Each structure stands twice: as structure tokens, then as C-alpha cells.
Amino acid sequence: MRYIQANSDVTNRFLKSAFATDMCYMSTEQVIHWLLEQNKKVKVTINKINFDCLESWSFDENKLSHNSGKFFSIEGINVKTNWGLIPEWDQPIINQPEVGYLGFIVKEINGILHFLTQAKIEPGNVNYVQLSPTLQATRSNYSQVHKGKKPLYLEYFQNATPNQILLDQLQSEQGARFLRKRNRNIIIKIDEDIPIHDNFVWLTLGQLKKLMQKDNLVNMDTRTVISGIPLGSFPAEVVNFFNIIQTNANTIHSSFLKSALTDGGGLHSIENIITLVTHLKSTFDLNVKQTPLSKMRNWIIDDKEIFHEEGKFFKVIAVDVEIGNREVVQWSQPMIEPAQEGLCAFVCKEIDGILHFAVQTKLECGNHDIIEFAPTVQTLTGDYRKTKQGDLPFLDYVLNAKPEQIVFDTMQSEEGGRFFREQNRNIIVIAGEEIAVELPEKYVWMTLNQLYTFLKFNNFLNIQARNLISTISFI
Amino acid sequence: MRYIQANSDVTNRFLKSAFATDMCYMSTEQVIHWLLEQNKKVKVTINKINFDCLESWSFDENKLSHNSGKFFSIEGINVKTNWGLIPEWDQPIINQPEVGYLGFIVKEINGILHFLTQAKIEPGNVNYVQLSPTLQATRSNYSQVHKGKKPLYLEYFQNATPNQILLDQLQSEQGARFLRKRNRNIIIKIDEDIPIHDNFVWLTLGQLKKLMQKDNLVNMDTRTVISGIPLGSFPAEVVNFFNIIQTNANTIHSSFLKSALTDGGGLHSIENIITLVTHLKSTFDLNVKQTPLSKMRNWIIDDKEIFHEEGKFFKVIAVDVEIGNREVVQWSQPMIEPAQEGLCAFVCKEIDGILHFAVQTKLECGNHDIIEFAPTVQTLTGDYRKTKQGDLPFLDYVLNAKPEQIVFDTMQSEEGGRFFREQNRNIIVIAGEEIAVELPEKYVWMTLNQLYTFLKFNNFLNIQARNLISTISFI
Numbered sequence: 001m002r003y004i005q006a007n008s009d010v011t012n013r014f015l016k017s018a019f020a021t022d023m024c025y026m027s028t029e030q031v032i033h034w035l036l037e038q039n040k041k042v043k044v045t046i047n048k049i050n051f052d053c054l055e056s057w058s059f060d061e062n063k064l065s066h067n068s069g070k071f072f073s074i075e076g077i078n079v080k081t082n083w084g085l086i087p088e089w090d091q092p093i094i095n096q097p098e099v100g101y102l103g104f105i106v107k108e109i110n111g112i113l114h115f116l117t118q119a120k121i122e123p124g125n126v127n128y129v130q131l132s133p134t135l136q137a138t139r140s141n142y143s144q145v146h147k148g149k150k151p152l153y154l155e156y157f158q159n160a161t162p163n164q165i166l167l168d169q170l171q172s173e174q175g176a177r178f179l180r181k182r183n184r185n186i187i188i189k190i191d192e193d194i195p196i197h198d199n200f201v202w203l204t205l206g207q208l209k210k211l212m213q214k215d216n217l218v219n220m221d222t223r224t225v226i227s228g229i230p231l232g233s234f235p236a237e238v239v240n241f242f243n244i245i246q247t248n249a250n251t252i253h254s255s256f257l258k259s260a261l262t263d264g265g266g267l268h269s270i271e272n273i274i275t276l277v278t279h280l281k282s283t284f285d286l287n288v289k290q291t292p293l294s295k296m297r298n299w300i301i302d303d304k305e306i307f308h309e310e311g312k313f314f315k316v317i318a319v320d321v322e323i324g325n326r327e328v329v330q331w332s333q334p335m336i337e338p339a340q341e342g343l344c345a346f347v348c349k350e351i352d353g354i355l356h357f358a359v360q361t362k363l364e365c366g367n368h369d370i371i372e373f374a375p376t377v378q379t380l381t382g383d384y385r386k387t388k389q390g391d392l393p394f395l396d397y398v399l400n401a402k403p404e405q406i407v408f409d410t411m412q413s414e415e416g417g418r419f420f421r422e423q424n425r426n427i428i429v430i431a432g433e434e435i436a437v438e439l440p441e442k443y444v445w446m447t448l449n450q451l452y453t454f455l456k457f458n459n460f461l462n463i464q465a466r467n468l469i470s471t472i473s474f475i
Numbered sequence: 476m477r478y479i480q481a482n483s484d485v486t487n488r489f490l491k492s493a494f495a496t497d498m499c500y501m502s503t504e505q506v507i508h509w510l511l512e513q514n515k516k517v518k519v520t521i522n523k524i525n526f527d528c529l530e531s532w533s534f535d536e537n538k539l540s541h542n543s544g545k546f547f548s549i550e551g552i553n554v555k556t557n558w559g560l561i562p563e564w565d566q567p568i569i570n571q572p573e574v575g576y577l578g579f580i581v582k583e584i585n586g587i588l589h590f591l592t593q594a595k596i597e598p599g600n601v602n603y604v605q606l607s608p609t610l611q612a613t614r615s616n617y618s619q620v621h622k623g624k625k626p627l628y629l630e631y632f633q634n635a636t637p638n639q640i641l642l643d644q645l646q647s648e649q650g651a652r653f654l655r656k657r658n659r660n661i662i663i664k665i666d667e668d669i670p671i672h673d674n675f676v677w678l679t680l681g682q683l684k685k686l687m688q689k690d691n692l693v694n695m696d697t698r699t700v701i702s703g704i705p706l707g708s709f710p711a712e713v714v715n716f717f718n719i720i721q722t723n724a725n726t727i728h729s730s731f732l733k734s735a736l737t738d739g740g741g742l743h744s745i746e747n748i749i750t751l752v753t754h755l756k757s758t759f760d761l762n763v764k765q766t767p768l769s770k771m772r773n774w775i776i777d778d779k780e781i782f783h784e785e786g787k788f789f790k791v792i793a794v795d796v797e798i799g800n801r802e803v804v805q806w807s808q809p810m811i812e813p814a815q816e817g818l819c820a821f822v823c824k825e826i827d828g829i830l831h832f833a834v835q836t837k838l839e840c841g842n843h844d845i846i847e848f849a850p851t852v853q854t855l856t857g858d859y860r861k862t863k864q865g866d867l868p869f870l871d872y873v874l875n876a877k878p879e880q881i882v883f884d885t886m887q888s889e890e891g892g893r894f895f896r897e898q899n900r901n902i903i904v905i906a907g908e909e910i911a912v913e914l915p916e917k918y919v920w921m922t923l924n925q926l927y928t929f930l931k932f933n934n935f936l937n938i939q940a941r942n943l944i945s946t947i948s949f950i
Contacts (some may be wrong), residue, residue: 010746097760099757165750166748168750169749170752170753170756182768184757185755186753271482271483271485271642271931272637274644274931274933275643276643277645277933278659279645279932281574281645281657282645282659368844369843369844457932458749458752459844
């Protein structure tokens with residue numbers, strides 16, 4: 001059993017929490033009920049307004065920005081690249097150079113790690129109230145530019161000692177919408193009792209994963225933090241032993257567990273995959289220059305919207321928000337409204353006895369370093385229902401998958417503080433012989449353990465890939 | 476012995492080559508002699524000229540650039556940061572957005588990997604001829620903007636199949652001199668016989684490391700490629716067995732070997748170290764904006780030089796170059812001339828039975844991602860002999876180290892194609908009890924195995940750290 005000892009205490013605790021869906025602080029059914037209650041209680045009014053009705057925001061020919069110079073701004077960029085079919089385009093993008101916290105406080109209850117989860121209202125959410133991390137705060141938030149209240153639990157993160165930090169990663173946001181934005185995904189462990197404020201609840205990792213199997217209950221920020229949680233690496237024989245003693249033996253959950261925990265056994269080594277990344281980053285250029293909003297080609301600005309002349313991609317809008325029942329909070333802000341629902345899917349296939357994921361390498365204009373790993377299918381900017389057959393690898397395959405192949409198919413929301421009712425379909429499909437081991441150029445098979453390894457070293461996986469990974473349940 | 480099998484064939488071959496200094500294609504003494512001969516044979520004339528005498532270069536108020544728009548340009552930047560004592564400054568920087576090849580062809584000779592090494596003339600080198608990789612080429616070189624000859628051996632790299640590629644990494648150059656420049660460090664293996672051109676020779680990894688122990692024989696590009704070579708990871712008991720059967724037992728070389736190969740045993744885990752990086756990247760900002768050369772504050776431009784008003788840092792100069800004995804090649808170009816010699820040093824110390832390196836986290840203005848890992852001491856921009864005692868952690872310690880503590884102390888050249896006679900002192904010092912395990916803020920102990928792990932994932936270690944690592948010999 002030296003391997004299990006060799007696995008760190010931290011990964012063991014997370015693994016245990018991933019398997020815990022009973023004997024929790026609150027049952028999963030209770031959580032769903034509680035969340036529905038929260039949603040009923042709250043009153044959210046969100047109205048589209050003209051840009052010139054935005055309070056404390058300025059819209060000049062260059063950009064749409066907050067008068068404090070903080071928060072975020074909507075700016076124009078000109079993109080040039082030798083990747084893909086379109087060598088140059090203009091578009092608006094969210095510029096939010098601050099690194100914010102997406103943080104969970106965790107605590108052992110009955111020997112199992114529980115995550116302090118907030119039922120948080122965000123104006124853009126389809127369900128206004130979704131489960132969010134303990135703390136979701138930009139630097140503007142916590143340096144209190146908006147003169148609001150200090151975010152709850154902030155001090156625990158600011159005062160955390162190194163041995164309390166179980167996870168601390170810098171990960172990207174949507175590369176087609178944000179200019180090189182990153183967040184600090186952090187998990188800190190506390191041992192003492194702390195005050196539990198209204199709308200907060202303790203959940204296990206297993207429960208959070210189960211809740212993601214419902215539409216729009218768990219917000220994007222929770223999903224990104226969860227995705228980075230390490231569960232350890234073990235030699236194949238130890239993982240097989242795990243699977244034998246688990247009640248989930250021979251289910252798809254045991255296949256995911258084996259793919260997550262097995263050190264080695266990948267079709268390609270990590271070094272081979274880095275070679276592919278190096279090749280792509282050396283071959284493809286991404287030149288992004290700022291351009292005034294008013295000068296963007298193919299985009300039209302009117303009183304209420306910045307939109308593409310063909311109605312594609314997304315619109316920048318302005319909204320007025322009122323939230324509350326007794327005490328009412330009101331503000332206005334720009335938001336991004338998508339042109340349509342998107343679709344993100346991983347196609348998985350067993351190769352040499354281990355489940356592999358078909359990972360797409362993808363260049364997006366806001367990427368920090370040219371390309372990131374993306375899901376097998378990611379179509380957020382066009383209407384996937386109108387994509388011509390064969391134009392997007394694996395799209396037809398995913399849309400025509402048989403029910404027994406589909407292990408996951410839900411609608412999940414994008415960040416409700418920036419995106420107006422944006423939800424995307426998230427699918428995981430298990431392929432058989434009909435999908436060849438040979439993949440198209442720019443796609444590569446990886447085990448879940450390899451994906452976790454790249455997650456650990458930050459900025460390799462895009463947020464859509466991380467979101468799908470976060471949903472994978474082992475029971 | 477399952478671990479040795481588990482270690483990849485590639486790392487085993489490199490490890491074997493690292494131990495080979497006898498029975499090579501050419502003895503190390505012969506190589507040194509051959510290199511001296513090459514140096515004698517070649518005639519290099521390099522003269523400083525006025526900027527307006529540069530052929531095919533334009534110098535306007537914004538920048539100094541090649542008329543083709545290729546190669547590189549000297550531009551001005553304005554830097555703002557909350558790191559360190561100086562919140563804002565202007566400086567010239569080399570902008571060379573192309574990713575170039577730094578590549579070795581390797582081949583097994585008598586069962587040992589040999590590296591095809593070139594005795595290459597570079598005008599800026601202290602010794603004009605130094606040992607360089609098989610191929611050193613920017614995209615401009617190999618797309619032949621300069622209408623010169625196609626670089627030798629280029630086609631082997633362009634046509635390499637995935638199973639020929641033993642290493643392929645994207646690594647940074649000097650962050651204080653280059654704006655986010657990266658090179659593709661690549662090693663390909665061939666099995667067939669290939670033509671060996673004049674000035675090329677086969678050397679083992681062990682020989683290259685031995686040659687680095689002399690001043691200015693091995694160029695910077697060779698050192699950076701060598702630094703990334705993986706040697707494998709083994710459990711501690713296997714490494715101990717290695718060391719017992721090796722003749723180098725109980726020497727400093729065996730300590731380096733143990734630190735390089737042992738998986739685990741670090742004072743901090745990789746995850747802990749990533750936590751530190753995340754903390755720093757989240758806390759410190761680096762804002763770099765382009766500014767016209769003519770508007771740089773504190774820099775003076777005259778006919779021949781761009782220099783700092785206090786004579787600090789470096790100068791931009793223009794040179795005319797003539798190389799050859801029979802056939803003469805002539806061109807002119809800008810170069811960077813340092814204000815003085817610099818010093819780069821690693822302080823190492825045994826902690827829990829494994830040698831650890833005191834690694835500095837360092838923000839440099841041209842860094843791709845805010846901070847990189849640097850040597851314990853890196854002082855290239857100021858005169859280390861004039862640094863006030865105690866102003867720079869570990870500098871006094873390194874300068875006063877006893878001879879028996881010093882395992883490495885040589886002068887090494889920076890890249891002779893851009894830098895005019897720049898050489899820096901490279902030192903590795905083994906510390907005892909006088910250096911505490913507790914380090915100053917922004918410094919962290921790592922084993923060599925951990926440093927190799929970060930090297931593998933690219934863009935974590937700066938070039939000065941990689942240079943020092945490349946010199947570490949195991950015999």
C-alpha cells in the first residue's frame with residue numbers, strides 16, 4: 001500500500017469527498033429543494049436599457065468603460081492569425097485585467113470534506129440563483145471600488161496560511177469573449193467553526209457533481225474550481241484494485257475513475273502532447289491589437305446594442321438590474337448576449353483498456369498563449385443546428401449519438417455577471433469502434449489523468465474543457 | 476526493475492549519453508583543440524558604426540527595424556509594475572516575434588546518443604567560434620528573407636516524423652532584453668547516415684557538459700536546448716541503487732544525480748510551488764506598453780548609441796561585420812552591448828538528504844507570463860561588484876564562498892547574434908548550515924527533478940536558470 005501513502009493527504013481527502021453523496025450535511029434532494037426556495041424568494045428585475053442610461057459608465061469611440069477605471073470595459077480588437085479559415089477580423093471583447101478570486105472554503109464534517117457553497121443571485125443567470133463558490137470577487141470588489149459591502153469570507157482567503165491551501169491555480173476564462181482574463185481558483189481548508197451566513201450550505205464534492213447533472217443549478221465559477229481538484233495518480237494495478245472494491249465496478253463511472261487515477265497507460269505520453277503544443281504554438285500566430293469600438297469592421301453600434309452585421313456571434317447590451325425582496329439593490333452594467341445556444345462535447349473512447357478523451361487544440365483570440373485544449377466539439381459562436389454536415393468534426397456524431405452512449409447532457413450557464421442568459425449544452429459521449437483511433441489534425445487523445453496533469457500546470461485547458469471535466473462523477 | 480522499464484526509452488538514452496565522456500566519436504581534448512583551430516582559421520572583423528550607416532535598416536522616431544519587416548527590431552517600451560522598488564520605467568527592447576528553431580540532430584554511435592554540434596561563428600561572441608546546435612534559425616532565416624543560403628540540415632527538422640522527436644519545447648529568452656521572445660528547443664533522432672558538413676562534429680551529452688566547464692566554448696543556444704533534456708524520474712531506492720553502482724558515489728556529482736532523478740523528496744510538492752506561482756501572478760501586475768524610441772525617458776539617442784543617461788544597463792549599438800577567410804560575408808546590424816559583466820548563481824543545499832536549489836521568482840519586463848523561476852542570484856543590469864552589501868540576497872554569500880563550496884564557476888556568452896561580447900559569470904555553490912532552510916520571500920527550494928518537471932511544461936524557468944542547469948554534470 002505504499003502508493004496510497006505516496007498519494008498525498010490532500011488528494012485522498014478530495015477523493016473521499018468525491019465518493020460521498022450520502023451521510024452529508026444536507027441530502028442532495030434537500031439542496032435542490034432549498035435552491036428552488038431561494039429562487040422563489042428572490043425578486044430579480046433585469047431590463048435592457050440604452051447605453052446612455054448606464055450609470056457611472058462612459059461610452060466613447062474607443063471603449064465602454066466604468067468611470068472608476070475598474071471592473072471591466074468593452075473594447076474593440078483586431079485579430080490576425082494564420083489559424084483556420086478567417087485570417088483577420090474585428091470584434092468587441094471584455095477587458096478585465098484583474099485577477100479575481102474564485103474560492104471555496106472546505107471543512108471536514110464527519111470526516112468528509114464539505115465545500116461551503118453559496119446560493120448566489122446573478123442577474124444574467126437563467127436560474128437567477130445558482131450554487132457558487134464561497135467567494136467570487138474581483139480585485140475591484142474586494143478593494144471596494146463600488147463602495148459596497150466587503151465580500152463575505154474574504155478575510156479567510158486573505159489570511160490563509162500555506163498549509164491551509166489545498167488548491168491554488170490561475171486558469172483562463174472564455175477566450176472568445178475575454179481578453180487574456182484569468183482567475184485564481186483557490187480552495188482553503190479550515191478546521192475551526194466559522195459563521196455560516198444566510199444562503200450558504202456545506203456540500204461534498206460528490207454532491208456538487210451530482211447537482212451538475214441537472215440544468216443550470218451549479219454556476220460556471222463553481223465548475224471551474226471543481227475541475228482543477230487533483231484526485232491522485234496510482235499505478236494501474238492499484239486503480240484496478242480500487243475498482244474491484246468499489247460498488248461501481250464495470251460501470252462508466254469506474255471507467256472514468258480508472259482514466260482519472262491511472263498514472264501512465266495513455267496512447268501518447270505527456271511529452272508527446274507537449275511536442276504537439278510546441279509545434280502548434282511555433283506554427284500559428286495570434287496578433288491581437290486594440291482598435292476603437294467605433295472603427296470595428298462588420299460591427300454596428302446603435303443606442304442599445306453593439307452587434308454583428310449578420311447577427312452572428314454575440315451582442316453587447318446594457319441592462320438595468322434590481323435585486324431583492326425587502327432590501328433592494330440596483331445597478332446598471334453592460335452585458336454580453338449570445339446569438340444562440342452553443343454546444344460543448346467530449347467524445348471519449350476506450351483505447352488499450354483506458355478511457356481517452358478526444359481533445360481539440362483551439363486558438364481563441366483572447367487566449368493567454370495562442371492555443372488551449374478544448375472539448376472535442378465547441379461551437380459557441382455559430383448556430384450548431386445550422387452547421388453544414390461535415391463542416392465541424394464530430395458535431396454530427398455527437399448530435400446523432402444513441403441514448404446509451406450519452407453519459408451527460410445538460411444545459412449549463414455561463415457566468416451570470418457578464419453574460420445575459422447564456423446557456424450551453426454540455427455533452428459527454430462514449431464512442432465505440434465507429435470512431436477511429438486516428439484523429440483529425442489538431443486533435444489528440446488524452447486520459448483524464450493527463451488532462452488533470454495539464455490542469456495542474458495552469459493555462460493549458462480552456463474553460464469549456466474544464467467545465468465538462470468538472471461534471472464527471474465517479475459514482 | 477519495473478521502474479527502469481517504466482522510465483521511457485528516450486530518457487534512458489539521454490541518461491546514458493550524459494554518462495559518456497570516453498569512447499566517444501572524438502575525445503573532449505580533441506574537441507577543444509579542434510575548436511581552437513576553427514577560431515584561428517576564421518577572420519572576423521566587427522566595427523561599431525553610426526546608425527545611419529546600417530544597410531537595409533531604418534531608424535525613425537518609433538523604432539529601429541529591418542526594411543523587410545522581418546528579423547528583429549529595437550523598440551521602446553514603458554513598463555509599470557507593483558513588483559520591486561521601481562514602479563515605472565522606459566527602456567529599449569528587442570522585438571522578434573518569430574519563434575525560431577534551436578535544434579539538435581542526435582544519432583546513436585556505438586550505442587550512445589551523439590549530438591551533431593556546429594562550430595559556429597557569431598560576431599558578438601567573445602570567442603567568435605563556439606559550439607552551437609545543429610540548427611539555429613529564425614523563421615526569417617529559413618523563409619530566406621535575407622536571400623542567403625538555406626540553413627544546413629533544416630530539412631531534417633521540417634520533415635521529422637513524431638517518433639523522431641525526442642524533445643520539443645517552447646522556452647523563453649532574456650526577459651530584460653527580449654519582448655516575449657521564445658524559441659523552439661527541439662531534438663530529433665536520425666538512424667540513417669547523413670552528410671557531415673565542415674565545422675560539424677558528433678558529441679555526447681556528457682562531453683557537452685564537460686565543455687561547459689571551460690569559459691565561452693558552448694554557446695547559449697546549445698545550453699538552453701541541453702537544459703530541457705529529461706533524464707527520468709525514479710523512486711528514491713532506485714536512485715540510491717544507481718549511485719551505489721556508479722563510481723561517482725559520494726561526490727557532488729552523485730548528489731546532483733540523486734536530486735535530478737528522485738521522484739519526490741522535495742521540501743515542497745509541485746502543487747505547493749504552483750500555489751506560490753499563482754499567488755505571485757495574482758498579486759503582481761506587469762503592464763508593458765510600446766512607446767516611441769525617441770520618447771523614452773532617461774535614455775539618450777546619439778548617432779552611434781542608444782544609452783541610459785547614467786550609463787546603466789546596456790546600450791544599443793550598430794555594427795558592421797565581415798566574416799570569412801576566402802569567401803567573405805559582410806552585413807551590418809544593431810546589437811546590444813551590456814554595461815558590464817553580470818553574475819548568475821545557484822545556491823544549493825542538502826535538505827532531508829536531497830540537494831535543493833534556492834530558486835528565485837523574478838519579474839522581468841519581457842516575460843511571457845509575469846514571473847519566471849530564476850537563479851538564486853541574477854544580476855545582469857547593474858554592476859554586482861558595486862552592489863551594496865545586503866542589497867541583493869545571497870550575492871555576498873556567493874562572492875565569499877570558499878573554493879571547496881564552488882562546483883562551477885565559468886564565464887558563459889550570451890547569444891552572439893544579438894549581444895556584443897556579453898559574457899556572464901555562472902556559479903553553482905553548495906551551502907552548509909550557514910544558509911537556513913527558511914528563505915526570503917519570493918525564493919523557494921526545489922530539487923533538480925522538480926526543476927526538470929517545470930522545464931517540461933515550458934515557460935516556467937528563465938534562460939539564466941536553464942543555462943546553469945544545463946551545466947550540471949553527473950560524472
